[in-house]
Amino acid sequence: MASRERAHSVTGAGAESSPGRALAPDRSNAVNNYEQVLVALRRVIRATDLHSKRLSKHAGLTGPQLLIMRTIRDLGEVTIGTIADKVSLSQATVTTILDRLEHRKLVYRVRSTKDKRKVHAHLTEAGAELLARAPNPLQEDFIKKFQSLDEWEQTMILAALQRVANMMDADDIDASPVLTVGSVLNDDGWKEKG
Amino acid sequence: MASRERAHSVTGAGAESSPGRALAPDRSNAVNNYEQVLVALRRVIRATDLHSKRLSKHAGLTGPQLLIMRTIRDLGEVTIGTIADKVSLSQATVTTILDRLEHRKLVYRVRSTKDKRKVHAHLTEAGAELLARAPNPLQEDFIKKFQSLDEWEQTMILAALQRVANMMDADDIDASPVLTVGSVLNDDGWKEKG
DNA sequence: ATTTACAGCACTAATGATTACAGGTCTTTA
């Protein structure tokens, strides 16, 4: 109980409530806004999350593989260490994942001439194409709907998203104590290696 | 390749709504807007993606586990089959994952009384708490920044995100042929279990 | 200028855990 009674007092968090268009701004007070923003954000994330999952299946790419390939695409030419840092994995893990990707000819490596310790990862044409063609099914519908909006609204959404992206970029996620797992499972529940 | 052309035509249509500071106005005409929206969207996704990654580590939850727990939280009381459908995994996989989660007392199962073939998954209090407390480190910074904005801007962002969420909710992701993997790896490249 | 010591970067090897799937089994429902 109680886990379901959560504050869906607004914006029906229950995905399939089929709002369609309703969208009450609810400009009550500022305190309430951020919660709704987070809810909306979660919905957006979830949609793309599921999309990624499906993509993985169809393309034969696993989550980390996809994540790493996207990182390479976004950052251009990056060293293995930088990738590991960006995706929060160890160098060794990234290396083995890149091995598989390189074996499938989706990425290739080039040893740097300036600093021969470094290795730069690139997407092959096939890899870039895979990544480029993949998001299409999601994009196409999205674009169609997006372009049917008034221009002022497009501009508004764009500004809003950039704003949010900037906010999230800025904060230092790394330094977070986060949770104490121990409190949850002091029982025989799980493992006690750490 | 080169799917990332910029297609900068010209003729900035103005539309200057520059709210506060940074955020280069980038004179966006309607044609160019959606690309930037997608870019911004990707940045948002990426940020939360990394956050989830970190969260997984700290909380001892793997990606699929987290995804499934979120699904349960969002949909309330769901059958195993529904979960499998939502997250695009087989029933068997969901079953094993739920086994582990149940063993840690983060979820529990209840056999339906109406249709005794079905089993409903729920979050335990501990599981819900884990999920609820988890996003905090991200939220705190985010909330702080968000609440420092003008109210009109908060409302704007909220409306924009809801708009986007609705758009993505609507489209049917499932029916997507997507890619032909075979074209990428005709070589000895990978596996040929099929 | 050469040599030496130390740090940085990527790779390898070995290991444990998780994921994902294809079978088969059991119970319930129609």
Next chain:
DNA sequence: TAAAGACCTGTAATCATTAGTGCTGTAAAT
């Protein structure tokens, strides 16, 4: 009886870590 739903094998692949190796770059010492 047949179908649906969930569960239980066993197997293959991937993920993720630690420890160790080799090569490169930099700086100090000779």
